[in-house]
Amino acid sequence: MNAKYQPEQLETKWQAVWADQGLYRTGGPGERNKYYCLVMFPYPSGVAHMGHVRNYTIGDVVARWHRMNGYNVLHPMGWDAFGMPAENAAIKDQVHPADSTRRNIDFMRAQFKRMGISYDWDRELATNHPGYYRWTQWLFLLLYKRGLAYRKRAAVNWCPDCATVLANEQVIDGRCWRCETAVTERELEQWFLKITDYAERLLADLSLLEGWPERVRVMQEHWIGKSVGVEVEFTLAGGRPAPVFTTRQDTLFGVTYIVVAPEHPLVEELIAGRPAEAAVRAFVQRAKAQSDLFRSSAETEKEGIYTGVDAVHPLTGEQVPIWVANYVLMDYGTGIVMGVPAHDTRDFAFARKYGLRVRPVIMPPGERLNGETMAAAYTEPGVMADSGRYDGLDSVQALDRIAADVEAARLGRRKVHYRLRDWLISRQRYWGAPIPMLQCERCGWHPVPEDQLPVKLVRDVAFTAKGASPLAQSGEFLAAECPSCRGKARRETDTMDTFIDSSWYFLRYASPRRQEAPFARAEVNHWLPVDQYIGGIEHAVLHLLYSRFITKVLYDAGMVNFTEPFTRLLTQGMVVMGGAKMSKSKGNVVSPDEMIKRYGADAVRLFILFASPPERDLEWSNQGAEGAFRFLQRVWRLVLESRGLPGNPTVGPQEEDLMRLTHQTIKRITTDIRERMNFNTAIAAAMELVNGLYAYKDQNPAARQNASVLDWSLRTLVVLLAPFAPHLSEELWHRLGGEGSVHLQRWPQYDATLLKAAEVTVVVQVDGRVRDKLTVPAGMEGPRLEELVLGLPKVAQHLDGGRPVRVVIVPDKLVNVVTR
RNA sequence: GCCGAAGUGGCGGAACUGGCAGACGCGCUCGACUCAAAAUCGAGUUGGGUCACCCCCAGUGCGGGUUCAACUCCCGCCUUCGGCACCA
Numbered sequence: 088m089n090a091k092y093q094p095e096q097l098e099t100k101w102q103a104v105w106a107d108q109g110l111y112r113t114g115g116p117g118e119r120n121k122y123y124c125l126v127m128f129p130y131p132s133g134v135a136h137m138g139h140v141r142n143y144t145i146g147d148v149v150a151r152w153h154r155m156n157g158y159n160v161l162h163p164m165g166w167d168a169f170g171m172p173a174e175n176a177a178i179k180d181q182v183h184p185a186d187s188t189r190r191n192i193d194f195m196r197a198q199f200k201r202m203g204i205s206y207d208w209d210r211e212l213a214t215n216h217p218g219y220y221r222w223t224q225w226l227f228l229l230l231y232k233r234g235l236a237y238r239k240r241a242a243v244n245w246c247p248d249c250a251t252v253l254a255n256e257q258v259i260d261g262r263c264w265r266c267e268t269a270v271t272e273r274e275l276e277q278w279f280l281k282i283t284d285y286a287e288r289l290l291a292d293l294s295l296l297e298g299w300p301e302r303v304r305v306m307q308e309h310w311i312g313k314s315v316g317v318e319v320e321f322t323l324a325g326g327r328p329a330p331v332f333t334t335r336q337d338t339l340f341g342v343t344y345i346v347v348a349p350e351h352p353l354v355e356e357l358i359a360g361r362p363a364e365a366a367v368r369a370f371v372q373r374a375k376a377q378s379d380l381f382r383s384s385a386e387t388e389k390e391g392i393y394t395g396v397d398a399v400h401p402l403t404g405e406q407v408p409i410w411v412a413n414y415v416l417m418d419y420g421t422g423i424v425m426g427v428p429a430h431d432t433r434d435f436a437f438a439r440k441y442g443l444r445v446r447p448v449i450m451p452p453g454e455r456l457n458g459e460t461m462a463a464a465y466t467e468p469g470v471m472a473d474s475g476r477y478d479g480l481d482s483v484q485a486l487d488r489i490a491a492d493v494e495a496a497r498l499g500r501r502k503v504h505y506r507l508r509d510w511l512i513s514r515q516r517y518w519g520a521p522i523p524m525l526q527c528e529r530c531g532w533h534p535v536p537e538d539q540l541p542v543k544l545v546r547d548v549a550f551t552a553k554g555a556s557p558l559a560q561s562g563e564f565l566a567a568e569c570p571s572c573r574g575k576a577r578r579e580t581d582t583m584d585t586f587i588d589s590s591w592y593f594l595r596y597a598s599p600r601r602q603e604a605p606f607a608r609a610e611v612n613h614w615l616p617v618d619q620y621i622g623g624i625e626h627a628v629l630h631l632l633y634s635r636f637i638t639k640v641l642y643d644a645g646m647v648n649f650t651e652p653f654t655r656l657l658t659q660g661m662v663v664m665g666g667a668k669m670s671k672s673k674g675n676v677v678s679p680d681e682m683i684k685r686y687g688a689d690a691v692r693l694f695i696l697f698a699s700p701p702e703r704d705l706e707w708s709n710q711g712a713e714g715a716f717r718f719l720q721r722v723w724r725l726v727l728e729s730r731g732l733p734g735n736p737t738v739g740p741q742e743e744d745l746m747r748l749t750h751q752t753i754k755r756i757t758t759d760i761r762e763r764m765n766f767n768t769a770i771a772a773a774m775e776l777v778n779g780l781y782a783y784k785d786q787n788p789a790a791r792q793n794a795s796v797l798d799w800s801l802r803t804l805v806v807l808l809a810p811f812a813p814h815l816s817e818e819l820w821h822r823l824g825g826e827g828s829v830h831l832q833r834w835p836q837y838d839a840t841l842l843k844a845a846e847v848t849v850v851v852q853v854d855g856r857v858r859d860k861l862t863v864p865a866g867m868e869g870p871r872l873e874e875l876v877l878g879l880p881k882v883a884q885h886l887d888g889g890r891p892v893r894v895v896i897v898p899d900k901l902v903n904v905v906t907r
Numbered sequence: 908g909c910c911g912a913a914g915u916g917g918c919g920g921a922a923c924u925g926g927c928a929g930a931c932g933c934g935c936u937c938g939a940c941u942c943a944a945a946a947u948c949g950a951g952u953u954g955g956g957u958c959a960c961c962c963c964c965a966g967u968g969c970g971g972g973u974u975c976a977a978c979u980c981c982c983g984c985c986u987u988c989g990g991c992a993c994c995a
Binding site: 301302305306309310312314316331332333334335346387389413414415416418419420423424425426427431432433434504505506624627628694697698699700703704705706708710711713714715717718720724758759762763765767768770771772773774775778848850852854855856857860892893894895897900901903904905906907 | 908910911912913918919920921923926927930931932933934947974975976988989990991992993994995
């Protein structure tokens with residue numbers, strides 16, 4: 088009768104039943120409170136790894152818990168299916184990306200089903216599906232119409248291995264985010280999205296994201312990199328302006344030179360026909376030859392050369408020399424920087440190297456700096472000196488005054504700069520959504536008319552060449568008619584960065600089969616924003632920034648009524664083994680399929696949740712998984728051995744203890760999930776309840792056990808375990824005679840009045856050291872408790888005849904007798 | 908260099924608002940059951956003081972401090988990890 092716990096059989100059975108019943112299908116809008124739980128969708132690489140298991144299990148617990156708490160839950164799954172690996176495989180093995188992608192998706196979908204994740208599979212989507220990427224293209228056209236997509240010739244990041252350009256966010260330490268090849272620079276004409284137009288809002292709205300980890304918010308803040316300052320106009324002999332940008336206008340009087348970026352067009356103007364011409368030109372050539380990575384490293388030696396020309400300081404009228412130097416960036420500020428050696432570390436090093444004057448104008452409190460003898464720049468605030476009418480002013484206060492004066496005198500203007508750059512989205516690759524633009528031989532670039540979308544990928548292309556998209560060789564794809572003059576036109580052959588595909592997919596889930604629009608307005612406004620988003624920290628400034636940008640654009644276009652897509656964000660840690668990320672090269676990869684086969688999905692899920700809180704890295708352990716399996720087996724035996732006992736209706740102290748423990752467990756698991764997402768401690772609490780139940784059984788012969796209390800506690804246990812171990816819970820629920828699915832049960836509620844015992848154990852300390860324990864009725868008054876404690880032999884012993892100076896009492900918890 | 912997080916038994920981790928440090932689990936040791944093994948069950952498991960017992964001392968990266976009481980708060984360091992890094 089009490090068959091063995093055999094997870095494989097049991098799990099397969101229930102997965103089929105759930106699918107048949109459509110148990111996890113999303114309810115219609117308007118019925119009950121909505122809850123949108125989303126985990127970042129995967130790239131269909133071919134096989135799920137432990138990181139996926141962890142990710143999607145965490146999401147599943149959140150989704151299941153909310154369902155049981157009465158929410159109408161949207162918990163969808165899809166595939167970020169465009170991308171390089173499929174195309175690389177095509178080149179290597181001549182499998183078409185469409186085919187390998189379909190195969191991979193089928194395989195991984197089956198894996199996720201085996202994990203028992205409660206997805207609404209009816210809403211599945213894949214970004215490579217024409218029904219999806221049609222709307223990705225539509226989104227591009229929307230951006231284009233709103234002036235947010237433009238074509239520009241610029242020096243761009245090029246990955247030689249991927250043979251394509253990359254966005255700034257996709258270059259990590261000068262290397263490609265995907266293949267880690269060193270990125271080089273190329274001058275190309277490409278499509279960009281004007282994310283910089285949204286810099287201020289992307290920054291300001293970070294403060295709305297209280298449900299995001301501080302870490303991610305700070306990373307985005309740094310990435311956007313706002314600087315508030317002043318653009319001040321220095322002038323050349325002929326009156327030509329040379330504006331500089333500074334955030335330290337309080338140091339303007341300390342300027343002893345200005346520096347121009349080597350790429351700056353002004354350089355040529357300055358040196359033409361002058362003695363320094365040849366030398367400066369040689370210097371510029373050398374600087375340009377240095378790699379971007381090298382140039383932009385703080386460690387690179389600062390080098391420069393004097394142009395032989397001077398500029399006039401707008402406030403002092405002084406002549407200052409103009410230099411060219413490798414540390415000045417062309418694409419930030421004005422490409423010209425003022426040099427204040429006394430108050431900037433870089434300028435100081437530069438000035439000392441080339442013998443430029445150092446002129447301190449901000450003095451530390453009670454000190455007087457000397458430009459000749461200073462050993463380092465003084466970069467802190469202080470008192471202004473040698474600064475004309477600003478002398479004696481606090482340098483922080485001077486910032487605003489100088490800015491105002493500069494504006495009033497028309498010598499410059501306040502200015503805000505951001506480090507954020509526009510988003511380069513062209514990719515010279517096949518396996519992506521084609522950019523829906525075409526170029527007419529006569530009248531230039533045009534968007535593809537919306538009714539001609541999608542611009543479909545041509546299937547029959549040759550995957551051989553590197554450096555150009557296979558689409559560029561396809562006559563069938565290239566040929567188009569100009570929508571304006573009906574002349575011959577050529578399609579854009581670049582595809583879009585796949586991060587565009589993923590910058591709006593969370594909207595599509597609201598109405599994934601919609602034919603007429605990317606999403607239905609009512610549905611998208613009902614379901615969004617996502618209540619809980621879960622994913623890796625690696626997307627802190629990639630996907631998470633892009634998605635915020637696109638959401639704001641759609642808001643401005645009146646298509647959605649929210650400005651932020653993700654209310655709460657959980658960044659889960661990696662699954663590691665031996666402290667290192669699992670990877671084939673390290674040989675420490677553990678296959679989820681194998682583990683599920685060995686221990687069952689429930690045990691794997693349970694271990695992965697139990698081993699570590701979700702934000703931390705998790706050390707995989709086969710023995711740990713086995714431990715989880717053992718626990719489930721213990722639950723299995725406990726329930727089956729306890730069914731149908733004759734029972735005894737008496738409720739004595741043992742029954743009261745069991746009931747209290749059960750209520751305490753409900754409370755602990757509920758708050759651990761709801762408030763802290765600490766599933767590890769939630770599971771620990773469930774284990775303690777199981778231990779308590781075994782203790783109750785072992786201490787009472789079967790005939791003495793109270794069947795109804797026991798049954799109630801067991802049912803509660805099974806329901807509490809449902810989000811973590813959905814298959815086992817379902818089976819046991821039915822074996823206990825439960826009606827309907829355990830996953831449709833209302834989450835147990837605890838009775839606060841039953842949480843406390845009638846008696847409590849109070850810790851007794853003498854001078855802060857534990858000396859004894861005392862069991863007293865709960866809520867005992869201070870004086871009475873003090874009397875009891877002082878009467879304890881151990882207390883007397885440690886008092887050693889001395890008198891207590893003070894007695895500290897924490898009711899129901901602790902008494903500390905203080906002697907000094 | 909700047910910013911952020913973390914440092915607790917052999918291991919993963921717990922201690923939520925300052926109140927019994929080490930919950931829960933893994934591993935290990937011993938025992939029961941067994942012809943034996945596996946499984947299961949029970950006991951123990953921070954270090955030390957001659958660990959039979961009681962008892963005592965020390966102990967949450969290091970050094971100080973506040974407090975009746977500190978893993979928790981404050982000051983100063985060390986280490987590890989992550990992010991940014993010539994942004995004027």
